[in-house]
Each structure stands twice: as structure tokens, then as C-alpha cells.
Amino acid sequence: MTDPLWDRDMADAALRRVYEAARPYLDSLADRPVYDPDTAALLAELSGGPGVSPRPSDGGLPEHGDGADAVTERLLRIGTAAATHSAGPRFFHFVIGGVTPAALAADWTAALLDQNAAFRASSPLAAELERIALRWLRQLFGLPEVYGATLVPSATFANFTSLAVATHWWAEQHDVDVAADGLAALPRMPVLSGGYVHASARKALQMLGHGRDTVEVYAADRVGRADLPAIERRLAELSGPAVLIGNAGEVNAGDFDRIAVLADLAERYGAWLHVDGAFGLFAAVSPRTAGLVEGIDRADSIAGDAHKWLNVPYESGFAFLREPTRLPATFGMPGTAYLPGPGSPLGSGPGAARPGSARSVQPPLPDGPVDYALYGPESSRRARAMPIWATLAAYGRDGHRLMVERQLDLAQRLARLVDEAPDLERLAEVPLCIVCFRAAPRHVPADELDELNRRLGAALLDDGRVYVGTTVYDGRVALRPAIVNWRTTEADIDLLVDVVRELVARLAPAPPSAGASAR
Numbered sequence: 297m298t299d300p301l302w303d304r305d306m307a308d309a310a311l312r313r314v315y316e317a318a319r320p321y322l323d324s325l326a327d328r329p330v331y332d333p334d335t336a337a338l339l340a341e342l343s344g345g346p347g348v349s350p351r352p353s354d355g356g357l358p359e360h361g362d363g364a365d366a367v368t369e370r371l372l373r374i375g376t377a378a379a380t381h382s383a384g385p386r387f388f389h390f391v392i393g394g395v396t397p398a399a400l401a402a403d404w405t406a407a408l409l410d411q412n413a414a415f416r417a418s419s420p421l422a423a424e425l426e427r428i429a430l431r432w433l434r435q436l437f438g439l440p441e442v443y444g445a446t447l448v449p450s451a452t453f454a455n456f457t458s459l460a461v462a463t464h465w466w467a468e469q470h471d472v473d474v475a476a477d478g479l480a481a482l483p484r485m486p487v488l489s490g491g492y493v494h495a496s497a498r499k500a501l502q503m504l505g506h507g508r509d510t511v512e513v514y515a516a517d518r519v520g521r522a523d524l525p526a527i528e529r530r531l532a533e534l535s536g537p538a539v540l541i542g543n544a545g546e547v548n549a550g551d552f553d554r555i556a557v558l559a560d561l562a563e564r565y566g567a568w569l570h571v572d573g574a575f576g577l578f579a580a581v582s583p584r585t586a587g588l589v590e591g592i593d594r595a596d597s598i599a600g601d602a603h604k605w606l607n608v609p610y611e612s613g614f615a616f617l618r619e620p621t622r623l624p625a626t627f628g629m630p631g632t633a634y635l636p637g638p639g640s641p642l643g644s645g646p647g648a649a650r651p652g653s654a655r656s657v658q659p660p661l662p663d664g665p666v667d668y669a670l671y672g673p674e675s676s677r678r679a680r681a682m683p684i685w686a687t688l689a690a691y692g693r694d695g696h697r698l699m700v701e702r703q704l705d706l707a708q709r710l711a712r713l714v715d716e717a718p719d720l721e722r723l724a725e726v727p728l729c730i731v732c733f734r735a736a737p738r739h740v741p742a743d744e745l746d747e748l749n750r751r752l753g754a755a756l757l758d759d760g761r762v763y764v765g766t767t768v769y770d771g772r773v774a775l776r777p778a779i780v781n782w783r784t785t786e787a788d789i790d791l792l793v794d795v796v797r798e799l800v801a802r803l804a805p806a807p808p809s810a811g812a813s814a815r
């Protein structure tokens with residue numbers, strides 16, 4: 297039997313299948329439901345079902361494979377049907393985003409070339425693409441030149457990366473090299489934030505050994521707006537350095553902490569300011585919304601997601617650091633003979649020699665591609681810079697500004713339609729791309745609205761024409777559609793409102809005497 301790995305025709309047929317499936321799939325996104333629950337049965341075929349060769353009845357690993365062509369046919373048949381079509385225009389659940397055509401083609405190229413973006417030695421191409429992509433992102437957001445950055449898988453990792461560097465900085469103030477010696481000799485690191493702090497920042501603190509409950513939350517109200525005077529009082533009361541987390545774009549209504557005020561506080565009290573701007577950082581892309589992130593150019597670290605509002609594939613987060621040489625100090629792997637170390641672009645290597653004091657002067661950043669494995673939590677990593685580079689090269693600053701502004705307009709359109717609908721009630725301002733509202737038909741008593749909206753959220757996901765999730769905002773169950781996909785049109789927004797109202801009418805039919813208000 298010939299080795300199927302070496303069957304060129306079969307490999308060719310498999311690739312051709314992907315190419316030929318792409319166009320009809322992408323064309324179908326405009327009209328198909330976000331999810332079709334009837335396709336769930338197809339998932340059984342992933343581990344069993346009809347195949348070319350007999351397979352174990354328990355769904356275990358096939359003894360003999362089916363070959364690349366048959367397997368690709370199966371994956372595409374099941375995948376194009378059973379996927380959540382979140383690449384399409386009506387997935388408003390979470391903050392997801394789609395994929396621009398240039399980014400999609402570049403992502404295929406990234407798989408084709410299979411680069412390891414760990415070191416210059418493993419891929420000068422990937423290192424250079426990452427350096428350029430990060431520079432362009434910095435310019436897209438209008439951040440000063442001092443900022444350096446690294447690509448990471450997600451905003452969770454960007455928060456992790458930033459808070460790891462913050463930890464290193466904070467330990468340095470206590471004369472401890474936390475990268476070498478860990479946290480044991482240190483007190484608890486004070487972390488302060490308003491109520492908008494994202495669960496992933498807590499998760500980052502949990503992973504870093506600080507504990508997710510370390511965060512001291514100072515909220516002025518139930519919505520979570522930061523209580524700035526309380527934060528200032530606490531900073532004044534603390535004797536040592538602290539870490540302040542600002543939130544640029546919270547997930548319920550897209551609101552922002554006042555970053556400039558937090559930056560003032562950080563400067564006055566010598567705190568580290570980290571800003572979680574997973575999607576909110578994109579406010580900087582349009583002059584219409586840039587004021588929302590005023591002061592972000594004074595943050596010590598900034599977390600963002602390209603797989604959200606840049607519309608590139610997963611996994612594409614990034615962390616910006618005001619002092620980027622702190623990245624290799626935090627994430628370097630000194631003393632490994634086969635990795636870059638002494639003689640690396642960072643002089644003696646990132647922390648290669650144990651510094652005499654943790655306060656040692658950081659070497660300057662090299663003016664060229666760096667060994668990104670030493671700049672973040674991963675070692676081997678895919679060339680995730682390719683789609684970022686490609687979409688920025690293909691559409692430029694203008695193209696991405698127009699995309700963001702179109703979605704800002706769509707969010708305002710949605711807000712207007714909600715305001716005009718007698719059975720819907722908007723719960724928050726719409727500063728950016730999220731519209732927080734709930735169903736509130738006049739005949740439904742106020743104390744039954746949470747239950748109605750919970751059922752509405754479930755009904756929307758069952759229905760599948762549009763995808764919207766629920767949250768609790770200001771103590772009330774609400775919907776929170778987020779609009780960040782380049783494919784979304786006015787018709788999609790109108791359909792969202794139509795479907796919501798249709799389901800509300802079904803879940804809470806108006807009584808015959810609907811004219812009389814029950815509350």
C-alpha cells in the first residue's frame with residue numbers, strides 16, 4: 297500500500313475542495329441563519345458515521361485513515377452546515393467580529409507557510425511581519441512611538457502579558473526579581489479598578505498567582521462606573537506601589553472609564569496604569585470617538601484584540617507597553633543553550649545574566665525584528681501577524697476608519713429603532729458599538745421583565761436568525777448586541793429589531809385590552 301501522505305493528487309484535491317467551498321459559503325453568510333440547530337446531528341459523524349474505511353464502533357481513532365480528500369470533504373460538509381456562522385453579519389452575541397477578505401487570504405497563507413514566529417532564526421519573515429504589523433497598529437491607534445508591543449492569542453493573554461509586566465515592575469519597587477524568585481517574599485500586590493473590570497483581567501491575576509479576588513473594585517453605582525474619589529483615597533492610603541486597571545470599552549454597554557483621570561492618578565501616586573481596551577481601543581480609529589480613550593497614551597500597558605474590531609481571524613490579541621524592554625525582562629528564558637541568549641539583540645540577553653539588582657537598567661530595544669518568543673508568554677507561535685499585516689496593508693487607515701464608523705452608525709441606528717419601538721426600552725447611552733436594551737411591553741408587570749428577557753435571550757438563540765446574548769445591567773436582565781463585523785448592514789440591524797419584537801410578541805402576547813397599562 298502506498299503511503300497516503302505522499303499522494304500528491306489527493307493533497308491537491310483536498311486544497312481544491314477548500315477553495316471551491318469558500319465562495320458559496322461566504323456568499324451564503326448574508327442570508328443564512330447564524331446557527332441551524334438541525335445540524336447538531338452532523339457532529340456525530342466527526343467521530344463515526346459513514347467513512348471510506350471501517351471505523352471503530354466506539355468512535356475511537358481510526359486504524360486506517362480515509363485520506364486527505366475524503367476527510368476534507370467530510371469536514372467541509374459538516375463544518376459549513378454545523379458551524380456557528382459568526383463570520384457573518386448577524387452574530388451580535390459577545391464582541392466577535394468577522395474576517396476581512398485580505399485577512400482571510402493571509403491566514404490561509406500563514407497555514408501554507410507554517411512559520412514558527414518564535415525567533416528571527418525560526419522565521420525572519422514572521423518576525424519582520426510582526427514588527428511592521430505592530431508598528432501599524434500603534435499608528436492606527438495614534439499611540440506615541442515609545443510604545444512597543446507583542447502579539448498574543450487574545451485580550452485575555454494581553455491582560456495576562458500586561459499584568460505580568462506590571463507584576464515585574466511592582467516587585468522591582470520591592471527589590472525583588474519576581475521572574476527569578478517568584479512572589480513568595482512579597483506582600484499582596486494592590487490592584488484597583490472600577491466596576492467595569494473584565495473577567496479576563498481577573499483570570500490573568502488568577503494565573504499570575506495574585507488571585508482573582510485581589511482586585512479592589514471601587515464602583516460608584518450598580519452599573520459599575522468607577523468611583524474615582526474612592527480610588528484616589530485608596531491610592532493615598534497605600535504605602536507602596538499599586539496597579540490600576542482602566543477599562544476602555546466595557547462589555548454591557550460599551551462605556552469607558554475616564555482614562556485621562558486614571559492616568560493623572562497613576563502619575564500622582566506612582567501607580568502602574570493598565571488599560572483593557574480589547575475592543576474599546578478601536579474608538580481611537582475614528583475622530584468621532586477618539587475622545588473616549590483620551591489619556592490612553594499615558595498608560596503603562598494596553599491590552600487589545602485584533603480578532604474583534606480589526607476583523608482578522610482568531611487568535612489575535614496584542615499588548616502595548618510604554619517600556620517594551622520590560623517584556624523580555626518578564627518573559628525571557630535565559631540560560632537555555634539552544635535559544636537566543638547572550639549575543640541576542642538585547643545585549644546580554646533578556647535577563648541572561650542575573651542582574652545585580654532588580655532595578656538594573658533595561659537594554660534598548662533593537663531596531664529590527666526581535667525574538668518575540670522572549671517578549672510574551674508563548675514560545676512557539678503561529679505567524680498571526682500575517683492577517684493583521686495584510687488587512688492593514690490592503691485597506692489602510694482609511695478603510696479601517698470607515699469600517700469602524702459604519703458600525704458606529706449602525707449602533708446609532710439600532711438605538712433609534714429601539715427608542716421608537718413601544719415594546720423595547722434602551723437602558724444605556726451608546727458611546728460605541730454596543731446597544732443595551734430590554735423588552736418591556738406595557739402590559740407586562742415590571743417584576744416579570746427579567747424573566748421575560750431571559751426567555752427572550754434563549755428564544756433568540758433557538759431561533760437563530762440573529763444571535764444576541766443577555767446580561768444583567770443595572771440590576772436588570774437585558775440584551776447587549778455588539779456590532780463589530782464588517783459584513784453587517786442596515787438590513788441586518790432592522791432584522792435584529794424585527795426578530796426581537798416578533799419573539800417578544802410570541803412570549804408575552806398582549807391581552808385583548810392591551811391599551812390599558814398594567815404598570
Ligand SMILES: *Cc1c(COP(=O)(O)O)cnc(C)c1O
Nearest residue numbers: 450451452494496545572574601
Ligand atoms: C473580549 C474582551 C476580553 C477578552 O478577550 P478574549 O479575546 O476573549 O480573550 C477582555 N476584555 C474585554 C473588555 C473584552 O471585551
